[in-house]
Amino acid sequence: MSPLLGASRQFSPLLTDLYQLTMLQSYLEYEMNDIAVFELFVRKLPQGRNFLVAAGLDQVLDYLENLHFSQEELGWLATRFPSHVITYLEQFRFEGDVHAMPEGTVFFPNEPIIRIIAPLPQAQLVESRIMNLMHFETLIASKAARSVLVAPDKLLVDFGMRRAHGAEAGLLAARASYLAGFSGSATVLAGAVFDVPLYGTMAHSYIQAHGDENAAFEHFARSHPQNTVLLIDTYDTEAAAIKVVALADTLASDQIDIHGVRLDSGDLAEHAKNVRQILDQGGLTKTTIFASGNIDEYRLHDLIASGSPINGFGIGTALDISSDAPSLDCAYKLQEYAGKPRRKRSEGKATWPGRKQVYRRYDAGNRLAGDIVALEKHDVQTGEPLIKLMMLAGRRIHEKISLHDIRKRTLAGYTRLSEQMSTLEPAPAYPVRISKALHVLADQLDAEMAEKN
């Protein structure tokens, strides 16, 4: 793990819900230490979405491998919990198994994306943070995928850290959006920690501090001759574009090129058209136009559909908060305990019991044709099994895959989506079938429960 992570990614294990600890105390007192199986899944797609993209697994595996309580944390807990709980937590290490869909996998409601198999107190304690990590990165990867599908040939950069929800959201949004196909991020820490490619230009304050665009542009170009991208909307966009052309002449003798200009306000399509014309007439045909400012996948779609000469986009708030769907309806549910399948029956929130596998079939054109959720054992279906063993007895079974490779795999996966699913328009619901054996098991458990409760 990168030392740069240091104080950034290993959060205290106290980042959990209090009931995880109160339940843990009771599990210990009643010796409920048998193997529990929990699965995390999404109950339904956000309105208007056609699919989701799994992400966050790498952070979950890091968390599980490193989970332990410090002396300070144990000291604080000792003021609230009996000593047998503290003794247990002193030794605490996660020793379970994890199965999951690889990061970047397209998935649908009711399909488990991660399964935790561990003694009940362990599998329970990790619920809150696993949800917290998988929910957020999946949310952002799924949001980012929409822009990537709309603008596959454009430079797409995550600009959202400042309005992301706190530090970790800023960092992980950069990771999740890159994983889903973005070109990179402005968030420096994401470059340092995850090797996400970094992009950045200048803020309006840079221009304002100079008080004079000519001086500001020239200073920036001379400081950054390898990457001169100038922000031209502080006062009057077209007037600034004319200054850029003049500056290019001045700088030519020093072999400094102006690589790009950035627009950040007003009617981006109109300004881009005008600026392209000014740049081209000034001979700056290779100078690119980069746009930012309240862009989401819908504005992106419209700008591209209208043939706007914009080469790249900075997408900020809408991406990092997943503006149209800032949360997913996901759940981490007990599916088996002590060898026996379990089922929650709460109104509107019933779950499918047991350890499950998801099988995916493809049509003749190699596009997704339907999934089946089946029991993991003795219920083999045709299709590609999506859920794989990732961690055994608390240790990863594979070397870490580089984020660049995960991104490539994600992009390859998009080519197997139907055309309809690849647009921003809602497609017909993708078929996810529950296997017959799973139906039978659920009915059987319901009958047992009806007797008991």
Added chain:
Amino acid sequence: MSPLLGASRQFSPLLTDLYQLTMLQSYLEYEMNDIAVFELFVRKLPQGRNFLVAAGLDQVLDYLENLHFSQEELGWLATRFPSHVITYLEQFRFEGDVHAMPEGTVFFPNEPIIRIIAPLPQAQLVESRIMNLMHFETLIASKAARSVLVAPDKLLVDFGMRRAHGAEAGLLAARASYLAGFSGSATVLAGAVFDVPLYGTMAHSYIQAHGDENAAFEHFARSHPQNTVLLIDTYDTEAAAIKVVALADTLASDQIDIHGVRLDSGDLAEHAKNVRQILDQGGLTKTTIFASGNIDEYRLHDLIASGSPINGFGIGTALDISSDAPSLDCAYKLQEYAGKPRRKRSEGKATWPGRKQVYRRYDAGNRLAGDIVALEKHDVQTGEPLIKLMMLAGRRIHEKISLHDIRKRTLAGYTRLSEQMSTLEPAPAYPVRISKALHVLADQLDAEMAEKN
């Protein structure tokens, strides 16, 4: 600072946007090291909102006091920036002044909530993280305030960590919602770090693992005789309430009371009514009813308006993601450099120049009657000045105020809101006037800029 924070709150200073560093390099190369003044404000209220609540200042001051670059961070930066930048960052400490509204202050668009005064490279570098912190905590405090105003006499608990956007969002949502008047949180780390009161019961998995509600309820009561709150919706809510009554009889001989039950699904109003009746008929008149599950301030309002016998509420996702408005349109803008006021003129995003103060007037009933945004100097207005000095030359000027005291002050502030502003209905826009001197200054700068650019 609590040692529990350890790895949790001091994020790397690399959590910034790349352009902060590229601009910094250029500022150093052109000796632009004069004093810069930046102010953070919100451009407009989210749809349907009447006011916002300032929060996050304490985290910003912590960040500024502790900001420095480690050897690892400098080493990474050295692969991307020239050595004079690294030399500068080796020595980097924030040495500026900070003025701000105290946390918990109600505020409105165009009112600065924090001002940073420091040499330009310093004031610029801290932009991204200051926005990231102030934006998020203000977002959550403002959201939480709505539930507090709707249900001032109910127990309100933050349940949102699992779907908050990452670790820090979970932690700081607990802080911000408590600051805004919530009773507490389920997030353990918020108790350890901020002394936020903690609440928690049990999950469905606890019941499912037992497979039998009777056993589960009794085990939990015996493990937690001081705080027995039982989750009763796993299979059949009313049937479970009847079991609770029977269990209370069994436990009476051991002097164990059942303090509460929790509902988490179905029609909460209907179930609460039935359950209250079952509990009362069983003699459990003191056993409270706690409800959770997709609650936001609107559902809260409706449940209370219908007279539902619910004593407390767990509010999760809707709070921690601020579901109706997951971001604020805020900006951190340069208002003065080298003693000269500055103004951004970008279309739709023009700013008010100079260092500013906000004056608040009250009516005869001590309710908010209107604010004036004026220049800090030589532009005194009637009313209470809201912006105060908080940090001088990089050090806090006051001892930290306890979160409990901030919360009390926030709650006192709500009593000065008009009745209309205290509801979920949109009230007429609160009057925020820009002083005459500020108008004059803006016009003067525009005229100068028109000549220059």
